[in-house]
Amino acid sequence: xxxxxxxxxxxxxxxxxxxxxxxxxxxxxxxxxxxxxxxxxxxxxxxxxxxxxxxxxxxxxxxxxxxxxxxxxxxxxxxxxxxxxxxxxxxxxxxxxxxxxxxxxxxxx
Amino acid sequence: xxxxxxxxxxxxxxxxxxxxxxxxxxxxxxxxxxxxxxxxxxxxxxxxxxxxxxxxxxxxxxxxxxxxxxxxxxxxxxxxxxxxxxxxxxxxxxxxxxxxxxxxxxxxx
Amino acid sequence: xxxxxxxxxxxxxxxxxxxxxxxxxxxxxxxxxxxxxxxxxxxxxxxxxxxxxxxxxxxxxxxxxxxxxxxxxxxxxxxxxxxxxxxxxxxxxxxxxxxxxxxxxxxxx
Amino acid sequence: xxxxxxxxxxxxxxxxxxxxxxxxxxxxxxxxxxxxxxxxxxxxxxxxxxxxxxxxxxxxxxxxxxxxxxxxxxxxxxxxxxxxxxxxxxxxxxxxxxxxxxxxxxxxx
Numbered sequence: 086x087x088x089x090x091x092x093x094x095x096x097x098x099x100x101x102x103x104x105x106x107x108x109x110x111x112x113x114x115x116x117x118x119x120x121x122x123x124x125x126x127x128x129x130x131x132x133x134x135x136x137x138x139x140x141x142x143x144x145x146x147x148x149x150x151x152x153x154x155x156x157x158x159x160x161x162x163x164x165x166x167x168x169x170x171x172x173x174x175x176x177x178x179x180x181x182x183x184x185x186x187x188x189x190x191x192x193x194x
Numbered sequence: 195x196x197x198x199x200x201x202x203x204x205x206x207x208x209x210x211x212x213x214x215x216x217x218x219x220x221x222x223x224x225x226x227x228x229x230x231x232x233x234x235x236x237x238x239x240x241x242x243x244x245x246x247x248x249x250x251x252x253x254x255x256x257x258x259x260x261x262x263x264x265x266x267x268x269x270x271x272x273x274x275x276x277x278x279x280x281x282x283x284x285x286x287x288x289x290x291x292x293x294x295x296x297x298x299x300x301x302x303x
Numbered sequence: 304x305x306x307x308x309x310x311x312x313x314x315x316x317x318x319x320x321x322x323x324x325x326x327x328x329x330x331x332x333x334x335x336x337x338x339x340x341x342x343x344x345x346x347x348x349x350x351x352x353x354x355x356x357x358x359x360x361x362x363x364x365x366x367x368x369x370x371x372x373x374x375x376x377x378x379x380x381x382x383x384x385x386x387x388x389x390x391x392x393x394x395x396x397x398x399x400x401x402x403x404x405x406x407x408x409x410x411x412x
Numbered sequence: 413x414x415x416x417x418x419x420x421x422x423x424x425x426x427x428x429x430x431x432x433x434x435x436x437x438x439x440x441x442x443x444x445x446x447x448x449x450x451x452x453x454x455x456x457x458x459x460x461x462x463x464x465x466x467x468x469x470x471x472x473x474x475x476x477x478x479x480x481x482x483x484x485x486x487x488x489x490x491x492x493x494x495x496x497x498x499x500x501x502x503x504x505x506x507x508x509x510x511x512x513x514x515x516x517x518x519x520x521x
Contacts, residue, residue, distance in 0.1 A: 098207060105251035112342065117335040122473065124330065128346060129467065129474045131251075135244045136459060142214035142240075146449065147456045147488060154481045161474060221451065226444040231364065233439065237455060238365045241354060249347065255340065256347045256379060263372045270365060316425060323469035349469075353462045360432035360458075 088191035090141045093152065096188035097138040100159060103181035104131035107166065110174035123165055123175065130162035134185060141192075153193035159186035197300035199250045202261065205297035206247040209268060212290035213240035216275065219283035232274055232284065239271035243294060250301075262302035268295035306409035308359045311370065314406035315356040318377060321399035322349035325384065328392035341383055341393065348380035352403060359410075371411035377404035415518035417468045420479065423515035424465040427486060430508035431458035434493065437501035450492055450502065457489035461512060468519075480520035486513035 108127035111120035137155040140148040163182030169175035217236035220229035246264040249257040272291030278284040326345035329338035355373040358366040381400030387393040435454035438447035464482040467475040490509030496502040 094211075101248070102203075102251050105248055109252045112339045115336070117339055118333070121330045121335055124342070125470075125472055126474070129472055129478070131248060132463060135248065136463070139210070139214055139240060139244065140456065142211050143218045143452075145452055145456055147453070147485065150484065150488070151456070157477065158474065161477070221448045224445070226448055227442070230439045230444055233451070234361075234363055235365070238358065238363055238369070245350060245354070252343070254343055254347055256344070256376065259375065259379070260347070266368065267365060270368070312429075319466070320421075320469050323466055327470045349466060353466065357428070357432055357458060357462065360429050361436045 088188055090144075090148075090192075093188045093192040094138050094141050096185045097134040097141075097155065100181040100185035101131045101134035101138070103178040104128075104134065104162065107174045107178035110172070114172070120169065120172075123169055126162040126165045127178065130158050130182065133158045137189065149193045152189040156186040156189035156193065159183075159189065197297055199253075199257075199301075202297045202301040203247050203250050205294040206243040206250075206264065209290040209294035210240045210243035210247070212287040213237075213243065213271065216283045216287035219281070223281070229278065232278055235271040235274045236287070239267050239291065242267045246298065258302045261298040265295040265298035265302065268292070268298065306406055308362075308366075308410075311406045311410040312356050312359050314403040315352040315359075315373065318399040318403035319349045319352035319356070321396040322346075322352065322380065325392045325396035328390070332390070338387065341387055344380040344383045345396065348376050348400065351376045355407065367411045370407040374404040374407035374411065377401070377407065415515055417471075417475075417519075420515045420519040421465050421468050423512045424461040424468075424482065427508040427512035428458045428461035428465070430505040431455075431461065431489065434501045434505035437499070441499070447496065450496055453489040453492045454505070457485050457509065460485045464516065476520045479516040483513040483516035483520065486510070486516065 104127040108124055108131065111117065111124045114120050133155050137151045140151045159182040163179045163186065166175040166179035166182065213236040217233055217240065220226065220233045220236065223229050242264050246260045249260045268291040272288045272295065275284040275288035275291065322345040326342055326349065329335065329342045332338050351373050355369045358369045377400040381397045381404065384393040384397035384400065431454040435451055435458065438444065438451045441447050460482050464478045467478045486509040490506045490513065493502040493506035493509065
């Protein structure tokens, strides 16, 4: 089944939101130090999801290429979030990353 | 009535999408030169809407300040789009800019 | 004296670098929690300095407007960094913010 | 020979500047339509160079990965600019893309 721009943009924007919420929640944890990697991955992943969404919205000739890269970053971010699976915000973020990676990979293919 | 983060984020993301679609449509017009200002404003406005959405999603201490600025940029972009009101994409973009400016102004107040 | 685009772009790029270095150093501190505000301001300020530099480099009709806003964000970020003046990276970042705010204000006027 | 962060950041920032200047110059050409692809690639490439520079400046765990991707986008943008080699700004931009791709590839390896 083919992936439409619309569905993939939706997955990217949901992942951007989950990453930014997780970034915020990590910075509000008691032990922020333990979450420092998660904070870093969340920032990058949110920025790249925004980039991918904008590329699809503007029908960029690089849209598929950017989606392929976005999938890889979502994989990496999701893996870090899974390691912090005790925190609800990390579980949610890992799930959003998994869905976005899947959508972006379909888009890129 | 107070504006919630959720509503204002929605308005910013819809304006980002409208600006990117308008940017794309302007670049596909027969007379691109006539649309060059619109292309420039669309790019800036889309980027600032993304910034504002991300600031609210991460509960940034600068979120209101960024929303105030986003409202001003949406006003400027909407004004340019209105001047190209013969094009459907510009009319849509002007409307999204108007709504986003209104939401951001309420958020900032 | 007038501010040239070139000088102001340089100040923005130096401030972006100082903010990103400070963000990194804050996340490597023993007590990350104490630095959480600084981390947030650094991220926003770096992104807005990048936006301002790109606006000037592309001779955007919104360049002055964005510089005015960049000056305000640099003021806010510099104030937070000054409060953490025991850390060398915060002192450096506060200084870069001060210089960038000054350059951007001249540009905007 | 190894590539230092400092050198690679410099190449990314120079490419970002060249792309934004080329974007601006393309929008000021008499025949903007002919340059529409170049405008699109310049925007993406400038944004990704900014992302790569920020990732290195903040010692992101994803810095090398982002540099690898930046090299691919610079290759693509440089190729488009070469096709418009009659314009000085496109020649300059193609050269900056070539240097940035080379630096990013060394960084990623």
